[in-house]
Amino acid sequence: MNSLESVDTVKFSSMRPDNSKIPKKEEENEFKTELENEETKSISSSQIAKSYSDILALIGENPARQGLEKTPIRAANALLHFTKGYTQNINDVVQDAIFNEDVDDMVIVKDIDMYSLCEHHMVPFFGKVSIGYLPNKKVIGLSKLARIVEMFSRRLQIQERLTVEIANAIMEALEPRGVGVVVHATHMCMVMRGVEKLSSKTVTSAMLGEFRNDSKTRQEFLSLIK
Numbered sequence: 729m730n731s732l733e734s735v736d737t738v739k740f741s742s743m744r745p746d747n748s749k750i751p752k753k754e755e756e757n758e759f760k761t762e763l764e765n766e767e768t769k770s771i772s773s774s775q776i777a778k779s780y781s782d783i784l785a786l787i788g789e790n791p792a793r794q795g796l797e798k799t800p801i802r803a804a805n806a807l808l809h810f811t812k813g814y815t816q817n818i819n820d821v822v823q824d825a826i827f828n829e830d831v832d833d834m835v836i837v838k839d840i841d842m843y844s845l846c847e848h849h850m851v852p853f854f855g856k857v858s859i860g861y862l863p864n865k866k867v868i869g870l871s872k873l874a875r876i877v878e879m880f881s882r883r884l885q886i887q888e889r890l891t892v893e894i895a896n897a898i899m900e901a902l903e904p905r906g907v908g909v910v911v912h913a914t915h916m917c918m919v920m921r922g923v924e925k926l927s928s929k930t931v932t933s934a935m936l937g938e939f940r941n942d943s944k945t946r947q948e949f950l951s952l953i954k
């Protein structure tokens with residue numbers, strides 16, 4: 729097995745050698761202490777670092793030269809940060825920050841910074857996320873909307889799925905009358921390589937509940953996030 733395969737196995741395989749299913753990260757984390765999570769992270773980062781060392785050699789670099797000595801472990805820790813969303817679930821993220829409140833007007837948090845990695849090239853795409861919802865006697869802590877964006881963007885993604893996952897998670901956690909999510913992003917895989925279109929922006933949206941069914945609600949949201 730080469731080292732890239734071993735990284736695959738550590739991070740992404742869902743089967744044990746005896747073919748029993750390894751629990752999903754979310755399930756696993758419920759039973760793990762913080763110390764065990766730290767240990768898992770350190771095993772993953774040293775295995776990923778080994779692979780980065782191989783990659784440095786494969787691109788013609790000398791992984792042993794002074795400037796690169798710590799690069800594999802730095803890059804491994806950076807990759808684990810960029811993909812930390814795999815270790816989070818919606819309950820941990822939202823915690824108890826859902827409050828009963830007799831309000832029913834639209835709530836919007838706009839221009840939430842978002843950084844993700846495209847799943848096709850593992851190259852960054854980044855931009856802004858705007859979220860609106862119509863409360864149904866409950867509101868969510870505002871920071872939790874940004875934390876939900878973090879949870880789904882810190883994974884390998886495509887922009888369309890990221891947008892829908894954010895909307896669905898808010899719908900399930902808060903049960904509002906509707907949710908709207910709009911994402912504006914620049915894909916570095918279209919800027920630094922490939923078609924090399926510096927100014928292109930991708931816009932995606934997900935509209936659920938009254939945001940989908942009622943054009944006035946949708947229009948109000950879209951004009952407020954302009």
Ligand SMILES: Nc1nc2c(ncn2[C@@H]2O[C@H](COP(=O)(O)OP(=O)(O)OP(=O)(O)O)[C@@H](O)[C@H]2O)c(=O)[nH]1
Pocket residue numbers: 846847848885886887888915917918921922923
């Ligand atoms: N729909 C969608 N496509 C994406 C996203 N991020 C990257 N892509 C596209 O994924 C596609 C992968 O196409 P391929 O032809 O398999 O890969 P490629 O040869 O590297 O493509 P080019 O980027 O055109 O050079 C490209 O068209 C990318 O622009 C995303 O978030 N959503």
Ligand SMILES: [Zn+2]
Pocket residue numbers: 846847848849850851915917918
């Ligand atoms: Zn890409």
